[in-house]
Amino acid sequence: MAKITPPFLLSEMFVRMGRNSVMVLSLLIPILAGLGLNFGIVIGAMAGQIGAILIVKWGVTGIAGFALAWVIATPIAILLGIATGSLFNRAKGREMVTGLIAGFFANGLYQLLFLFAVGSIIPFHSPSMVLPQGYGLRNTVDLGTIQYAIDDLVRVRFQLQGIEIRVPVVTYAIVGAFCFLTLFFFRTRLGQQFRAMGQDDHVATIAGIPVERNRIIATVLSTVLAAWGQLLFLQNIGTLNTYSSHEQVGMFAIAALLVSGATVTRATVGQALLGALLFHTLFVVSPLAGKALAGDAQIGEYFRVFVAYAVITVALVLHAWQSARAAREARRDAV
Amino acid sequence: MKLPTFLREFGIPRLLIAVFLAVLFAVAVATHMDLRGLISDSIVRVGRNGILVLALLPAIQGGIGLNFGLPLGIICGLVGAVISLNAGVQGIAGIGMATGIGIALAIPAGAGYGWLLNRTRGQEMMVGTYLGFAIVSMMSVFWLLAPFTNPTLVWAIGGRGLRTTLSLGGIYDKVLDRWLEFTVAGVRVPGGTLVVFLGLCFLVWLFFRTRMGITIAAARSSTRFARAAGISDERTRVQATILSTVLSAIGIVVFSQSYGFVQLYTAPLLMAFPAIACILIGGASVTRATIGHVLVGTFLFQSILTVALPVTSQVIQGDISETARLIIQNGMILYALTRTART
Numbered sequence: 001m002a003k004i005t006p007p008f009l010l011s012e013m014f015v016r017m018g019r020n021s022v023m024v025l026s027l028l029i030p031i032l033a034g035l036g037l038n039f040g041i042v043i044g045a046m047a048g049q050i051g052a053i054l055i056v057k058w059g060v061t062g063i064a065g066f067a068l069a070w071v072i073a074t075p076i077a078i079l080l081g082i083a084t085g086s087l088f089n090r091a092k093g094r095e096m097v098t099g100l101i102a103g104f105f106a107n108g109l110y111q112l113l114f115l116f117a118v119g120s121i122i123p124f125h126s127p128s129m130v131l132p133q134g135y136g137l138r139n140t141v142d143l144g145t146i147q148y149a150i151d152d153l154v155r156v157r158f159q160l161q162g163i164e165i166r167v168p169v170v171t172y173a174i175v176g177a178f179c180f181l182t183l184f185f186f187r188t189r190l191g192q193q194f195r196a197m198g199q200d201d202h203v204a205t206i207a208g209i210p211v212e213r214n215r216i217i218a219t220v221l222s223t224v225l226a227a228w229g230q231l232l233f234l235q236n237i238g239t240l241n242t243y244s245s246h247e248q249v250g251m252f253a254i255a256a257l258l259v260s261g262a263t264v265t266r267a268t269v270g271q272a273l274l275g276a277l278l279f280h281t282l283f284v285v286s287p288l289a290g291k292a293l294a295g296d297a298q299i300g301e302y303f304r305v306f307v308a309y310a311v312i313t314v315a316l317v318l319h320a321w322q323s324a325r326a327a328r329e330a331r332r333d334a335v
Numbered sequence: 336m337k338l339p340t341f342l343r344e345f346g347i348p349r350l351l352i353a354v355f356l357a358v359l360f361a362v363a364v365a366t367h368m369d370l371r372g373l374i375s376d377s378i379v380r381v382g383r384n385g386i387l388v389l390a391l392l393p394a395i396q397g398g399i400g401l402n403f404g405l406p407l408g409i410i411c412g413l414v415g416a417v418i419s420l421n422a423g424v425q426g427i428a429g430i431g432m433a434t435g436i437g438i439a440l441a442i443p444a445g446a447g448y449g450w451l452l453n454r455t456r457g458q459e460m461m462v463g464t465y466l467g468f469a470i471v472s473m474m475s476v477f478w479l480l481a482p483f484t485n486p487t488l489v490w491a492i493g494g495r496g497l498r499t500t501l502s503l504g505g506i507y508d509k510v511l512d513r514w515l516e517f518t519v520a521g522v523r524v525p526g527g528t529l530v531v532f533l534g535l536c537f538l539v540w541l542f543f544r545t546r547m548g549i550t551i552a553a554a555r556s557s558t559r560f561a562r563a564a565g566i567s568d569e570r571t572r573v574q575a576t577i578l579s580t581v582l583s584a585i586g587i588v589v590f591s592q593s594y595g596f597v598q599l600y601t602a603p604l605l606m607a608f609p610a611i612a613c614i615l616i617g618g619a620s621v622t623r624a625t626i627g628h629v630l631v632g633t634f635l636f637q638s639i640l641t642v643a644l645p646v647t648s649q650v651i652q653g654d655i656s657e658t659a660r661l662i663i664q665n666g667m668i669l670y671a672l673t674r675t676a677r678t
Contacts, residue, residue: 090673097403097460101668104608108661116655296496299479302600306472313465320455320462327457 004288007160009281016280017273018151018171019236022229023253024272025178026222031267032186033218034198037254037312039099040084040219043106044226045246047077051227052234053114053141053242057126061145063153066235069146073227080106081223085216096264096316103250114242137242147238150174171232178225179269185221194218198265255279255308264319282307348670352616352635352663359642366649371521373645377638379512382528383593386535386586387606388613388633390579395614395624396543397575398555398568399452401668404463405607406471408583411444412437413474416588416597420501421485427514429507430592437584445580449573464607471604478599501597508595528593535582540626542578551575555622612636612664615671639663
């Protein structure tokens, strides 16, 4: 039937866990702070891509190029995070839908920047990257120069039943470091303030927590982590689809987190990792399963998109259902 | 910064958009473009998209907010269209059959959707968005597996699975557009589609003056008084959702006949967003909308979309209109979301 051997699945999962986990981790802090699922991480991914485009332009390669991309992406992500956070403060109670639309809006600005402004208003001379008309970036940017810069910093390979399995050790170390940092952050003073905000915004305000400022900080942290996560992803993939690499990032990261049983108000580091594992297993298996069951890989392709959307829908419905019931009961108690 | 009252009421974004449209037309005049053609195309697109924008009105008036779940009704309409095409019904009868089946499916779908929205109060927009996404992707699997046999609809190779776009040429392509078509000063006007659109606008206007319509609006604007008067706002919200879903089912059939193609698979995924931008540009907010907002907004936004491409392509290569659409559309929705949250 479907040609999925354990070694194939193992090698796929090793790679996918390495490149996707940080993006899923970037969702945790806003959830703690009561902002819900941050659909605005797409904006962070764009910041990461700006870094990637610039280092290719400047011809900085290897680990130095990757490090420079992180350095460039960080201040951009901080600025965009502040903007997104301020937007969330103006749309309290609607952060998720605002984040989603903000992602679409930022995508428009991103297109304006790279499809029209680059090469015409902004000087950008790089014939291999710019479209023949003299402005606008090509659809793909070759990141071959930084591909596997992190993954193969320490090369670990082994053979299993004839399939070479690469273990991106350094990437895992980075993922581990971010897990640890997130856990550590939860225990800091700021982390505890976030937790208080997540539980009751109103009480947190009365307790003297600067809620609006903290919400912006939470968004900034999430956006920066998303920018770094996107760069980790890109150094593994090795090509940047200039106008589409970022589009689905939010949906896949959020679906992955929710698959593990995390909710809109509560998610742990363990759930982030487990979710990434489960969701990407589904990703590998479903086209092959679709092909085996219905004779058409396209069905599996549509099916996994459906699963991603359905998981998010169910989580949102459950969340809204519970909070609506809580609100009703609170009203009844008040009367 | 103090602004004159009429300016503040009109809204800065709306003003910017009107100015932008005026500039586009000015450029078109200055460069001796075919102005009649541009106006004609704008009017065609108003008729094509109008009903989908109108479909948002009952949801806003019913207190649900922006109905991001519009694709639900669109899917119902598409199923109706595909069934009518499969049966080979032509002309106005085909449109009638597609609409009929669409409405028949949209009523239970809308009822279920309304029931769900009642249980997810406060998150209607998010639930609607993702329910729409989930349904569209589920239907993508359905289009591939559905037992349609008409060889003009299925892929030529393999003989199963519907094609991504079904041509309506010779079946009911532009039937409404051509009906009552007339030309004023060289501007071609698709009379039939406009008659259907304006007729439905009138019916919706009339509906919100009937007992049921007034109750729906009352339950939204003053829930407590409505409750005291014995109106269940759970019921009125379901009614509003059904009406919205039914209108979007009709809307997509009218859209398809005017466009000349039925688009399946992922095409309906993002259709709610431009429609929402239209009604917001017209002056609606998340909590209040009128027929006037629908008409003005559809005209402004669709005209920009029509005029932007030919005008800007004279200045720069490449299609900047799609980028402009993304920015205007989502900027407008963001503006609406941030503005009403503080009340």
